[in-house]
Every structure is written in structure tokens, then in C-alpha cells.
Amino acid sequence: MKKITLFAFIIASQFTFAQRNLTIEEATSGSYTTFAPENMVAPQWKDAKNLTYLDKTYQNLMSRNASNNWSESILISKSDLIDALNGSIKDEQFKLRIFPYDYQWKDSNTLVFNASGAESNYVITYDIPSKKVVSYFKMDGSGLNQVVSEKGDVMAWLKDNNIYITDVTGKVTQITNDAAGFLNGSDYTHRQEFGIDRGMWWNPTANQLAFYKKNETMVTDYPLVQFDTRIAEVKNTKYPMAGMKSEEVTLNVYDVNTGKTITIQTGEPKEQYLTQITWDPSGKYIYIGVLNRDQNHLKLNKYDASNGKFVSTLFEEKSTKWVEPQNPLTFLPNGKQFLYQSQKDGYNQLYLYDTNGKLIKKLGYNNVVVKDLLDFDTKGNSVSYIGVTNNGLDRQLFTVDLKSGKTTQVTTGSGFHNAKFNDDKTFFYDQFSNIETPNKIAIVDSKSKKETTLVDSKNPYQGVAELPTMEMVKIKAADGKTDLNGRIIYPANFDPNKKYPVMVYVYGGPHAQLVQNKWLGGASLFDYYMAQQGFVVFTLDNRGSDARDRDFVQVIHRNLGQNEMADQMKGVEFLKSKSFVDADKIGVYGWSYGGFMTTSLMLNYPETFKVGVAGGPVIDWKWYEIMYGERYMDTPQDNPEGYALTNTLNKVNNLEGRLLMIHGAQDPVVVQQHSMEFIEACIKAGKQVDYFLYPTHEHNVSGKDRIHLNAKIADYFKLHLQ
Known part of the structure; x- marks a missing residue:
């Protein structure tokens, strides 16, 4: 009897693990589910010595600490968050399905994340040591696009294309009241071209909010027929086709203290693109990349945020084909200089300017394309970025010294590196993949180059599905x-x-x-x-x-x-x-x-x-x-x-x-x-x-x-x- 059972087990095992073709279901979603390489979800540096991420069940926020050789421990659990939420916010019930993967570290002890209750949505500030909710912002369940100020003391959000502001006391103020055809604070301005991923920006002191106001009343309605009713209905969308009338966009600034709104005087023509919205660190000025409708002439302009008046054009960029601004300015910690990204010299690279528009230094390196600008070091002497190399095939981590302009390639293995330094650049997290490596994650000592491997994924198809040769x-x-x-x-x-x-x-x-x-x-x-x-x-x-x-x-x-x-x-x-x-x-x-x-x-x-x-x-x-x-x-x-x-x-x-x-x-x-x-x-x-x-x-x-x-x-x- 035992021999028969063992024989049956062997046959069943061979059948189960025999190499086979993918099913159409696996071919559609398997790379994210069944055949996803082992990974770490939502990794972030908590501080210089702690890396956090979600566990495989998405139920716990894990931590690895440099002091104990990067060993793993549970920092906080989903159930801890639920207990804190339900204990602090009355008349509400929270049921988090997973630990919020969009969490952010405000400081080494304070976590910020989004949560939804039965009726409303919240932005939560949570203290790790005490396991308590420190503060929260509340908005309607239909609220969208919440933007919290840098200090965390006020939040702007959208409802029905109008902007609302909630402060730390819970007071809600509606700051726009426009009818259909006007969109305030929308990230869908200019149809999200030009790197636009938001429509509202708090200044550093959180007493002014800049926001897009889009007037699309003059844009042609385009009908989309809905078939899910007894009599099909038409849902119109605004669709400006090439060569036709376009939307008209302004940038407005709302003053929290006075309750007044001014319009930045970006001038004529009305059909132009307002890009690269960036506040000056002082909060007194706002910078806008004003691009003409032909998209071949960009002016980086400086405006007075108190009255909206034009101050100066810092510089211009022209092309016989097109200019395509994709990134806002990035101010150095000194507040007196900024990084500007452009492909004007052939490759998308970094340029260091002062606030008068003087080019201090070109920071481009060989033919490397800057893909993702990362962080400055704690002293603001250098900045890191992910660059494209190997004729587009690879991604590598680079640092550039802002004073000397010297660039150093930090990672070297040919492939895709998704890497990021800790606060003082003593370590960096490196997620690596290439055509032979499903996924490898390590923490690397910047000085000694010693690696501590956290994940070394095996081929997830081995023994299950036989992939053809590539x-x-x-x-x-x-x-x-x-x-x-x-x-x-x-x-x-x-x-x-x-x-x-x-x-x-x-x-x-x-x-x-x-x-x-x-x-x-x-x-x-x-x-x-x-x-x-x-x-x-x-x-x-x-x-x-x-x-x-x-x-x-x-x-x-x-x-x-x-x-x-x-x-x-x-x-x-x-x-x-x-x-x-x-x-x-x-x-x-x-x-x-x-x-x-x-x-x-x-x-x-x-x-x-x-x-x-x-x-x-x-x-x-x-x-x-x-x-x-x-x-x-x-x-x-x-x-x-x-x-x-x-x-x-x-x-x-x-x-x-x-x-x-x-x-x-x-x-x-x-x-x-x-x-x-x-x-x-x-x-x-x-x-x-x-x-x-x-x-x-x-x-x-x-x-x-x-x-x-x-x-x-x-x-x-x-x-x-x-």
C-alpha cells in the first residue's frame, strides 16, 4: 500500500512540475502574479540606516537596519494602523485590505499615508513609536488629487472640478466655484503632456496655493456613446483636434491669509502651454515654462506671486522641430540655484542655473540620458540620477558633484538598475535585472562596495512553464x-x-x-x-x-x-x-x-x-x-x-x-x-x-x-x- 501511494505521488509530482506552455490567462497577467520574480514592494529609506518595504502578504511594513547587518523585522502592521485609525477617528470604520503601499516618510518616526473610510477619504499622519494617529486631513469620498503642504499643515483637494482646502483644525474652505467647462487644479491640463502630473502646488510656507484654471468651454464637444442604458446615452468629452481651437489655461495663486486669488500674467496668446511650474524656495516667486502652441519656443519666466506680475525671462530655448519640457525646476538646498533638464545639446541632461538665469555649469556626462533625477546629499554638494546607457538598453545610477561637475557612475553591471541612496549617501539600495537575472536586490556600502543581498530571485518559470529562447x-x-x-x-x-x-x-x-x-x-x-x-x-x-x-x-x-x-x-x-x-x-x-x-x-x-x-x-x-x-x-x-x-x-x-x-x-x-x-x-x-x-x-x-x-x-x- 505504501509503495502504491509513493508511486502515485511520484507520478503526480512529475505531472505537476512538468514543463508546459503558458495558458492565455498566464500570458495576460502571469508576469505580475504567478510568474512574478521575487521582489520587495514599495522600498523606501526611512533614514540613513533603515530601509522599509512591504512584506509578501502586503500586511506588514518591514524594516532592515544597518546596525544588525540588515536583518529583517516587522516595523508596523496593517492591524496596528487599523486599530489606531478606528481609535482616533470617531464615527468612521476603516478596513484596509493591505498596508498602504503609497506610504511616505515625513521623518524617521512619522509615516504619512492615504486611507478610505466608509464615507470619506483621509490623509493620515502616524507616529511609529507610539502607534498613534498624530493628525489627519479629511475630504469627501468623491474628493481627488489631494496635495498636502510641505509642512503637513494644510491640504488642497478637488471635487467636481473645484478646489477645497482643509487645515489642521478640520476647517474646509472652497476656493473656486466654477461651472462646467472650467477645470481648477486638474492634472489633466494640457492632456497631461509636458510631464504634467498635478494641477496644484503649495508654496514652501503653505500660505499660497498655485493652481491651473482650464477654460475649455470653447473646445468642441466630442460624443462618446454609452451603451449600458435602455436608450443609449451620449457622454461628451472635450477633444481639441489638431489645427482646431484649443483650451485656454491660466495659472492662479490663492492666498490663504487674505482669501484672494490672483492670475499670473502670462500674457497672450491665450493658446499656449504653461509648464514646469516651480515655486521659488522663498515663496515670493513662481517660475513657469511658457511654451508656444507651435511647441518650438520655450521661455522660462519668473513672476511675482503676490501680484502675478512678470519679473523676467531667465532664458529661452528654441528648436526647428520641437521643445518638450518634461520636468519642473529642482532647487538646490541653498535655494539660490536650480537644476534644469533639457535635450537642447542632443541628450536629456542637467544644467545648473542661478535664479537670474545665468548658466553656471553644464552637468551632462558623455551621451548618458537623464531618466530619473533623484536626491541631493545632506550637504547639497551632489545629486544622483538614473541614466540611460548602452544605446538605450541599460539604466545605471550616477552621481554628479555640483561644484566640479565631475560625474561618477555608481552601478556597473549591464542591465536595469533601480537604485537610490540613503540620506547621507553611505549606502544605496539597488534593484537589478537583465535578460539573465530575474531580480536581484542588494544594499551596497558606497565606500567599500560590499553588498548585502536581500533578494536573489530564481527563474520563476523553472520547472513550471518552458519559455522559448529570446x-x-x-x-x-x-x-x-x-x-x-x-x-x-x-x-x-x-x-x-x-x-x-x-x-x-x-x-x-x-x-x-x-x-x-x-x-x-x-x-x-x-x-x-x-x-x-x-x-x-x-x-x-x-x-x-x-x-x-x-x-x-x-x-x-x-x-x-x-x-x-x-x-x-x-x-x-x-x-x-x-x-x-x-x-x-x-x-x-x-x-x-x-x-x-x-x-x-x-x-x-x-x-x-x-x-x-x-x-x-x-x-x-x-x-x-x-x-x-x-x-x-x-x-x-x-x-x-x-x-x-x-x-x-x-x-x-x-x-x-x-x-x-x-x-x-x-x-x-x-x-x-x-x-x-x-x-x-x-x-x-x-x-x-x-x-x-x-x-x-x-x-x-x-x-x-x-x-x-x-x-x-x-x-x-x-x-x-x-
Whole structure:
């Protein structure tokens, strides 16, 4: 009996742990769930000797301390927070599902986090030693975008596009009262282009609040049909299309002491972009990057916050193509100088200025692209940042001495480093990944370079799912000189003597990079799933994509898709040179800009691409919004040739292969008009095309419906390309 039981156990074990293909469910979400490499969630330096993070259950805030060799201990639990919340805030019940992952350290003993009760939302200040709530701000359950002052004594928040202020006593003051069509304090100003991630800013002394006021009453209403009622209803959104009337934005300042609001005098024309909002450390002045609608002339202006008057233009930045401010100014601890980020000399790098606009020092280093500006040291003598190296493939930690300008590369291993120093720069936390390393986390002694490994994740697929082989490749761009990064995933059980169909996965546009030297090569599990289904899966970051130099990106100006397609065809040449590629069975798939690229490739190279899936595609750039569209294409009035060249409707007659177009019916980014006009053009041209609509989704199909989406895409390629 024991032998039979043991035999059964062995057989069951072999079955359970046999290598297998991914399911479509795993291919959709497995990299975040089943196959997520071991990790540390929400790591932060509490002080110079303590690193905190959430445990694997998300129930406890853990700590590692330098004094005890970085051993692990529980600092505070979710249940401790709940007890403190319910004991301090009467007539409310808190049920935290997990420890708040958005926690922040106010100081080494004080934690700040968001919490939701039954009726209201809160910003909580919590004392670790006493395990008590020190103070809290309360706002309506529908309140949004809360911004707490640096001292933590006042909070601004939004409700129905108007701004409310709550002070430490709990007093609530409504400071704007505008009707529909006016948005106050919204982070959706300028459609969140130009690095905009907020719409309100407290000055350092918390007695003035700067905020955007957006007037969009003159912008055309765009209808989004809602299908979930007996009679379908229309929900209008404001959508300023390229070349049409745009929103008008001002920056206002509310004075807490007087209760009065002034408008900063940014002048005419009204259609301009107000970017890089930064308070002077004194609180007396406010700096604004004023960018013209053409997006090729930026003025960094200084204004008096007490009366809104213009003080001076510190400097200007011009381009024959575009200027794209992405970051506010960062003042040094001395309050007299600031860091400015720009790619004006070819790479996004740091420049040190004084408050009169005098350039003190250029802090750029070689051809490193500054990706994330981090912190100053305690004395303000140096600053650290994450920089892009290895032609876009790697991320490394750097420090730069602000006086000498000397830059030091701190991390060295080729791959992706997500690293951050502690307060006095004696240690840094380093999360590392590359195509061979799922995830490694260590604390490194800055002086001795001694590493204390906290996480060394094993391959999460080992013994469970067999991933196909992936290879990184280099390909020359169509200009014959620029190196492009590519990724090829070979079919499961690859046989070089066989011929395989190909799925090219493409995006190709600005602010996106698909090929990276990190775990899985930057690919999604869906790419590996398709390789398991018998496809060669290929991706190339063409010129115009992210994390490279200015000229690499700006080659797309006024002619979107043209140089991008030329580069993608160099990728196709590479594929066709491989004996295992079936040159008669090449397909392409992409979403958004990738949908535009997919459609363009199908129409411009019908002899090459036999199958395409275009999700949320831009069909005609004159139907896209002003801020993004005009940056790259100018207006239809100024660039009629470019708009005609990039308009896919003009080439519908070229369609020969099988094309599936997918769209979200509630898409406010690439409105459904794009795909509908394309379908209508195909009907008139007598061209067959397949179409699928997700009635409740916006620009991306998310949640459990994404499983349905991926299954549909996979089925389409298997049906028409294998």
C-alpha cells in the first residue's frame, strides 16, 4: 500500500512540475502574479540606516537596519494602523485590505499615508513609536488629487472640478466655484503632456496655493456613446483636434491669509502651454515654462506671486522641430540655484542655473540620458540620477558633484538598475535585472562596495512553464548608420531546418521603448505565448522611440510613420535573411501608435505583411488631439503634405492581407472615428476588413477582458498566418 501511494505521488509530482506552455490567462497577467520574480514592494529609506518595504502578504511594513547587518523585522502592521485609525477617528470604520503601499516618510518616526473610510477619504499622519494617529486631513469620498503642504499643515483637494482646502483644525474652505467647462487644479491640463502630473502646488510656507484654471468651454464637444442604458446615452468629452481651437489655461495663486486669488500674467496668446511650474524656495516667486502652441519656443519666466506680475525671462530655448519640457525646476538646498533638464545639446541632461538665469555649469556626462533625477546629499554638494546607457538598453545610477561637475557612475553591471541612496549617501539600495537575472536586490556600502543581498530571485518559470529562447539583436537603421535594438523570440522546440511564420510586434512612437536589457528583454508574456504557438516573434525599436538622443527621436517630425516604417523594413530584411523564417507568412500587431504603424505597414508593404492586428489605431492625424499631434506634425494648415502622406485612408486600395481592427468604444485618446472612417473607406474600395469593438473600454482593454483580447489576437494569427 505504501509503495502504491509513493508511486502515485511520484507520478503526480512529475505531472505537476512538468514543463508546459503558458495558458492565455498566464500570458495576460502571469508576469505580475504567478510568474512574478521575487521582489520587495514599495522600498523606501526611512533614514540613513533603515530601509522599509512591504512584506509578501502586503500586511506588514518591514524594516532592515544597518546596525544588525540588515536583518529583517516587522516595523508596523496593517492591524496596528487599523486599530489606531478606528481609535482616533470617531464615527468612521476603516478596513484596509493591505498596508498602504503609497506610504511616505515625513521623518524617521512619522509615516504619512492615504486611507478610505466608509464615507470619506483621509490623509493620515502616524507616529511609529507610539502607534498613534498624530493628525489627519479629511475630504469627501468623491474628493481627488489631494496635495498636502510641505509642512503637513494644510491640504488642497478637488471635487467636481473645484478646489477645497482643509487645515489642521478640520476647517474646509472652497476656493473656486466654477461651472462646467472650467477645470481648477486638474492634472489633466494640457492632456497631461509636458510631464504634467498635478494641477496644484503649495508654496514652501503653505500660505499660497498655485493652481491651473482650464477654460475649455470653447473646445468642441466630442460624443462618446454609452451603451449600458435602455436608450443609449451620449457622454461628451472635450477633444481639441489638431489645427482646431484649443483650451485656454491660466495659472492662479490663492492666498490663504487674505482669501484672494490672483492670475499670473502670462500674457497672450491665450493658446499656449504653461509648464514646469516651480515655486521659488522663498515663496515670493513662481517660475513657469511658457511654451508656444507651435511647441518650438520655450521661455522660462519668473513672476511675482503676490501680484502675478512678470519679473523676467531667465532664458529661452528654441528648436526647428520641437521643445518638450518634461520636468519642473529642482532647487538646490541653498535655494539660490536650480537644476534644469533639457535635450537642447542632443541628450536629456542637467544644467545648473542661478535664479537670474545665468548658466553656471553644464552637468551632462558623455551621451548618458537623464531618466530619473533623484536626491541631493545632506550637504547639497551632489545629486544622483538614473541614466540611460548602452544605446538605450541599460539604466545605471550616477552621481554628479555640483561644484566640479565631475560625474561618477555608481552601478556597473549591464542591465536595469533601480537604485537610490540613503540620506547621507553611505549606502544605496539597488534593484537589478537583465535578460539573465530575474531580480536581484542588494544594499551596497558606497565606500567599500560590499553588498548585502536581500533578494536573489530564481527563474520563476523553472520547472513550471518552458519559455522559448529570446535573443537581443542589433540592426542598422534605414539611414545606414544608426544602431537599432531588436529582440527575437524563437518558437518553442525551435528547429532551424523548419520554416516558421512571424509576428512583428510594433509600437514605434515617442515615449515608448519595447526592447530593454531587463528580465524577459522587456517583452510581455503574450509575446512568449505566441512563440509557444509556433511563431517567430520579433520587435524592433525604430528611430522615433524613447530613451535615445534628441535626433534619434526627432527624425519623425512632420512625417509620422515614414522613417519608422523604413526602419521596420530593415528589421524585415533581417528576418528574411534567416533560413527558418517563412517570408510568405509575416504578420504585424500593435496598439495605439503601434496600431497606426500596423495599418501603415499593411498598406505600404502589402507584399510583405499578410496579416495585421491594429488596436486603437490613429488613421488620420488631423483627428488626433492638439498637444501631442501638433508637436510632431504641426497643424494640418501648416503641413498639408505631411498629413496627406501619413493618412492611411489614402492607401486603402493597397490592402491585400487580412486586417483585424480593434477599438474601445469609449476611447477618449484615439476616438473611434478613426477606425470607423477606415472601415467606411474599405467598404467603398471593396476591401474586406475585420473589426471588433469593446463597448465599455477606453483606449486600452484592461482587467479580465484583456484575456479575451489576447485570445482574439492569437486566434487571428493562428487562423490566417499558420
